[in-house]
Amino acid sequence: MPSINSFDIIVIGSGCTGLSFLEALNQLDQTKRILVLEQATSLSEIPKKTWSFWTQNPNHFQHILWHEWQSWYISTKNQSALLNSQKLTYQSIHSEKYLNHCLNHLSTNPNITFLFNQSITGVTYPTQTLCQVHSDTDCWDAHWVIDTRPPMMKRDFELIQSFRGAYIKTNTPLFNPTQFGLMDQIKTIQKTIQFTYLLPKDTYTCLIESTVLHQPNATIDLDGLLEHDLKRICDNHNFSIIREERGHLPMTSHTFKQPSHKRHIYAGQSAGALRPSSGYGFIRIRNWAQYAAKSYHLKKYIPKPNYNRGIMHRMDKIFLNVLTQKPEIASNLFLSLANKLNGDEFAMFMMDQPNINIWLKIMHALPTRTMMNGLLKKSIYHGV
Ligand SMILES: Cc1cc2nc3c(=O)[nH]c(=O)nc-3n(C[C@H](O)[C@H](O)[C@H](O)COP(=O)(O)OP(=O)(O)OC[C@H]3O[C@@H](n4cnc5c(N)ncnc54)[C@H](O)[C@@H]3O)c2cc1C
Numbered sequence: 001m002p003s004i005n006s007f008d009i010i011v012i013g014s015g016c017t018g019l020s021f022l023e024a025l026n027q028l029d030q031t032k033r034i035l036v037l038e039q040a041t042s043l044s045e046i047p048k049k050t051w052s053f054w055t056q057n058p059n060h061f062q063h064i065l066w067h068e069w070q071s072w073y074i075s076t077k078n079q080s081a082l083l084n085s086q087k088l089t090y091q092s093i094h095s096e097k098y099l100n101h102c103l104n105h106l107s108t109n110p111n112i113t114f115l116f117n118q119s120i121t122g123v124t125y126p127t128q129t130l131c132q133v134h135s136d137t138d139c140w141d142a143h144w145v146i147d148t149r150p151p152m153m154k155r156d157f158e159l160i161q162s163f164r165g166a167y168i169k170t171n172t173p174l175f176n177p178t179q180f181g182l183m184d185q186i187k188t189i190q191k192t193i194q195f196t197y198l199l200p201k202d203t204y205t206c207l208i209e210s211t212v213l214h215q216p217n218a219t220i221d222l223d224g225l226l227e228h229d230l231k232r233i234c235d236n237h238n239f240s241i242i243r244e245e246r247g248h249l250p251m252t253s254h255t256f257k258q259p260s261h262k263r264h265i266y267a268g269q270s271a272g273a274l275r276p277s278s279g280y281g282f283i284r285i286r287n288w289a290q291y292a293a294k295s296y297h298l299k300k301y302i303p304k305p306n307y308n309r310g311i312m313h314r315m316d317k318i319f320l321n322v323l324t325q326k327p328e329i330a331s332n333l334f335l336s337l338a339n340k341l342n343g344d345e346f347a348m349f350m351m352d353q354p355n356i357n358i359w360l361k362i363m364h365a366l367p368t369r370t371m372m373n374g375l376l377k378k379s380i381y382h383g384v
Contacts, residue, residue, distance in 0.1 A: 006141040008032040009296075010133050012120045013039075013148035015046060016095070017268030019102035020286050021146060024293035026106055034112045035140055037133065039119040043103065049095040049245055050165075050207060051282040052199070054088040054347040064097040067201045071179035074338045076186055076331040081338035082179065088347040090180065092199055092207075120149065125261045144302050146292075147259075148268040155216045157252040158324045161279040163197070164222035165209030166230065167243040174237060175200035186331045192218055193323065193330040196229045205242075208233055213251065213323065213330075222246065249279040253317040258304045267292070271305050277319040278350060312352065315359055322366055329367060336365040 011018040014036050022034065040046045050066065068091040071084045106112050123145055124132045131145045153160065181198030188194070192214040199207040210225035230239070249269075256272035258265070267273070267288060274281040288305045296302050308316070323330060338346065345358045354362070 005139070006033075007035045008142065009034045009144045009146065009302075010131070010140055010142035011036045011146045011148070012123075012133065013037075013268075014043065014099070014114065015148055015268065016051070016098070016282065017148040017273070017285050017289060018146065019099050019106075020289035021267070021293055022112065023102040023105050024290045025296060026109055026112075028293060028297040030109045030111060032111060035142070036112065036114045037118040037120055037135070037140070038114065038116050041117045043099055043116075044096065046095070046099070047245075048243065049247065050092050050199070051095060051098065052090060052092040053280060053282045054085070054090050054351045055283065056088050061093065061098060061101050064093060064101055066092040066094055066097075067177065067199065068092070069178065069180045071343070072182045073179060074183045074186065074334050075181070076335060079335055081335055083338055083341075083343040083346050085343035085347045087344045088351065090347070120147075123147065123259070123261075123264050125264070128261075129263065131261060131264050143263060144296075145264045146302070147264060147266050147270065149270055150268075151250070151256065151270045153216065153248060153250060154252075154254065157216050157250045157254055158276075158320050159213050159251040160216055161211065161213050161249045161251050162220050162222060162247070163209050163211040164226045164246040165197070165207050165244065166226060166241045167205065167207050168230070168234070168239040169242050170204050170234060170237050170239045172237045173203035174234065175203050175206045177202050183334055186334055188328045188330050191215065191327050192220065193327050194225065196233070198233070206233075207245075209245070213327070215324070249274055249281075251276055251279050251320060251323075253308070253313070253320055262304075263302075265302055265304050267305050271307065273305065273307050275316065275352065276308065276313070277316040277323075280350065283351060311359075312354075315354075315362070318366070319362070326367065333365060333367075337362060340365050 009032060011022060018036060068089050070089060071082060072090060073080055073082045118135050120133055120135055122134050126132055129143060131142055133140050133145055177200045180200060181196060183195040184198050186195035192212050194212050197209040197211050208229055210222060210229045212220050214220055253276045268285055269281065273284045284307050292302050340361045348354050349358055349362060
């Protein structure tokens with residue numbers, strides 16, 4: 001008889017990856033003994049985020065979306081480009097709504113146990129088919145471990161995307177909820193690329209997020225930037241802040257190593273799920289979760305994710321190299337992309353699905369010399 005501390009699968013972290021995987025598996029199989037170990041004291045204590053993404057297909061969490069848009073713009077101080085997608089919709093969801101939605105699906109499965117307030121310190125491998133998960137005070141055995149603890153920020157990451165956002169409510173109708181600002185007032189200041197991300201839900205409510213793409217050693221005053229953005233956008237009108245979010249995401253072509261044991265799997269951010277050229281990860285995470293759940297159900301095998309591969313990854317590296325080496329051209333580059341691609345093409349690029357035609361147009365928008373550098377160099381750290 002298995003010990004009470006022994007499980008088929010242990011999931012470390014009940015965030016986007018952990019719960020997306022469990023929700024997908026739950027639809028296929030409810031017989032496996034599963035333990036979820038989360039360091040927060042409850043689901044509501046996990047820092048709140050807004051996950052946004054372009055999607056082609058209606059999804060089963062449509063009813064809990066925060067808002068959705070077909071149009072968006074990119075602007076500099078003097079110019080603006082408006083894009084509209086026929087095929088893809090940009091959707092936003094609040095993380096707590098999504099996680100609760102997953103949890104509701106899991107709540108009727110008696111074989112899943114959640115333990116909160118468990119900070120995992122490591123995983124060891126007693127045998128080839130068994131892993132042992134450790135906190136300072138406990139340990140648990142499992143045949144498979146899905147480990148979603150986030151990666152350390154490294155100094156050799158090419159760029160970090162740092163942002164601080166406030167959801168505001170005004171008394172005056174200030175916003176247009178039919179279009180969002182992907183990059184409002186993009187500019188380069190002292191080698192950092194700065195812009196505001198604006199998600200209006202209705203004429204009175206909007207997420208205003210000050211965003212900076214910068215090298216890992218840069219010091220960024222996000223509080224000051226947000227204060228400045230709020231003043232600029234609300235223009236002396238009264239507003240109240242109803243929710244906040246902040247984050248630092250790696251934008252890197254760095255290889256995220258997997259553990260040596262084949263049943264210990266890094267997934268999500270810790271395995272490089274965030275797109276190097278944009279920091280988007282939600283759809284990649286959900287796609288792997290569904291694929292992994294299916295594979296476990298059919299083949300009793302959980303594949304290690306490889307989010308970054310093939311031509312797509314090489315192109316992403318070039319794009320990232322251009323942003324790192326020539327941050328001063330960022331505003332022209334993004335405006336040029338917005339002018340060369342139509343809305344569907346732009347959204348497909350952002351969502352990992354560009355075809356060769358779209359890549360050719362993107363390459364055409366990049367400065368030739370920098371692009372050649374990107375093509376010839378393995379990484380900007382080898383030679384520049
Ligand atoms: C503020 C913010 C906004 C974002 N917005 C978008 C977006 O709009 N679109 C998009 O595509 N991507 C976005 N991302 C990127 C990405 O989709 C998210 O980071 C996503 O949450 C990553 O999922 P994950 O499962 O890897 O990590 P998480 O969702 O962070 O889950 C990891 C879990 O592990 C737990 N944990 C950590 N350490 C331990 C430990 N030692 N022991 C036990 N548990 C532990 C954490 O508490 C957390 O619950 C955003 C990220 C942030 C931070």
